[in-house]
Amino acid sequence: MKLKRFLLRYYPPGIILEYEQGGETRSKCIDLLDLRPESDVGELVSEICTREPLVTLSKAEQLAGLIRKLQGKLSESHETQFQLFKEVRTHLLPLTNIAINKSGSCFITGSYDRTCKVWGGESGEELLTLEGHKNVVYTVAFNNPYGDKIATGSFDKTCKLWSAESGTCYHTYRGHTGEIICLTFDPLSTMIASGGIDATARLWSVEHGTELATLAGHSSEVICVHFNNSGSQVASGSFDHTAIIWDTHTGRSVHSLLGHRGEISSVAFDYGGNTVATGSMDKTCKIWDIRSGQLITTLRGHKDEVLDVAFDSTGQQLVTASADGTACVFNTTTLNCVHRLQGHQGEISKVSFNAQGSRILTASGDKTAKLWDSATGLCLQTLGGHGEEVLGSLFNYQGDQIITASKDNTCRLWR
The missing domain is CATH 2.130.10.10 (YVTN repeat-like/Quinoprotein amine dehydrogenase)
Structure with a gap:
């Protein structure tokens, strides 16, 4: 299996792994349902790299950036007054x-x-x-x-x-x-x-x-x-x-x-x-x-x-x-x-x-x-x-x- 790219899912928070196996493109999702703006990104990255073989340490920095992007989305204000x-x-x-x-x-x-x-x-x-x-x-x-x-x-x-x-x-x-x-x-x-x-x-x-x-x-x-x-x-x-x-x-x-x-x-x-x-x-x-x-x-x-x-x-x-x-x-x-x-x-x-x-x-x-x-x-x-x-x-x-x-x-x- 070879990881091709990461995709973000904002709601509910998650990261989709697109990978190649046997010549076919497949995907799987890492759900981050408990993610909060204050969550420790380093701990999350370490945990994901440990349990998910597709995500190697070389991808840790990229993964951390994506999680921070999800946290930013969670922090957005929704103060819309509808007209x-x-x-x-x-x-x-x-x-x-x-x-x-x-x-x-x-x-x-x-x-x-x-x-x-x-x-x-x-x-x-x-x-x-x-x-x-x-x-x-x-x-x-x-x-x-x-x-x-x-x-x-x-x-x-x-x-x-x-x-x-x-x-x-x-x-x-x-x-x-x-x-x-x-x-x-x-x-x-x-x-x-x-x-x-x-x-x-x-x-x-x-x-x-x-x-x-x-x-x-x-x-x-x-x-x-x-x-x-x-x-x-x-x-x-x-x-x-x-x-x-x-x-x-x-x-x-x-x-x-x-x-x-x-x-x-x-x-x-x-x-x-x-x-x-x-x-x-x-x-x-x-x-x-x-x-x-x-x-x-x-x-x-x-x-x-x-x-x-x-x-x-x-x-x-x-x-x-x-x-x-x-x-x-x-x-x-x-x-x-x-x-x-x-x-x-x-x-x-x-x-x-x-x-x-x-x-x-x-x-x-x-x-x-x-x-x-x-x-x-x-x-x-x-x-x-x-x-x-x-x-x-x-x-x-x-x-x-x-x-x-x-x-x-x-x-x-x-x-």
Whole structure:
């Protein structure tokens, strides 16, 4: 094996080693999830050189420079005060969902009008209309970080794969016997997972347009799916009160996560793929050990249904959103609630971190989204102006752009 070059990954912090083996170019990543601006660079370099054969002492100085560059990125201030750039009127019929590509150069919307539309993130102008579904387009996704493909899931019981650049439909995936209500790409953009009213999740090939596996094991609708970082596992959450971890290579169940007393609303792996979090209508969030399938802890504190959960990019923080109008931020090491985000006058349906982990976005039934400091729990800004419930709010990768989407059929672009 011969090291060819280093590549940086800012969020979460890591260094990618590109190397040659057997005439082929391959890569592996050194995760630096615990890196801090004050971390001792010399100690880190020594540790990496000791455990990683590809990194020799001759590369120590170059490696140290890259780690300092990562530290510099971590030290950057994120004091942006967002201003409304543009309001986009999206569809004539109700908006269902939104997604944004990594750079924020475009975003997509699904609608009851049976289409998905592609919009310019800089201009707010409509770029493409993706037509072909015969019923509501309920769920949409980009294949981030690449952003060149779009997946749509519909009440017509099909998924479709599209070119984000031309709008060409590559594949139509058929197999579900009920409406499709959730889908996502794996991190390598080789698979799509979808979940539906038919109580199954399914895996589809991006390249070939074929079904890879039917994940059957739930007794009620599957409403959320999420891949781990390597794409080797996918989690499905269901109204049957359970979540299931599946092996994507075999299509077999690895663990059934039993213990919730209400419908599962959301499921999320941490970055390292060691734990998975499940949010439930039983007012709790549970954290599970992936290797054993055992419950680690139950996070309590909400007075109403937990509607969404999200880890930050390093997996060191977890945030839960609830119908009680609050969100709770947990330290995943101590499992303590460190902040309760209070201020919304309606339920919080969606929550997300920026890539840096320093900010949190909440979308609420009170017609606003709010921006919070994850370190202090303080509300930094209220993003208002919508006439109906805000059903989603998203950051771009750099964290300097926000899109809010509402049941008033508008998206508002903030910079």
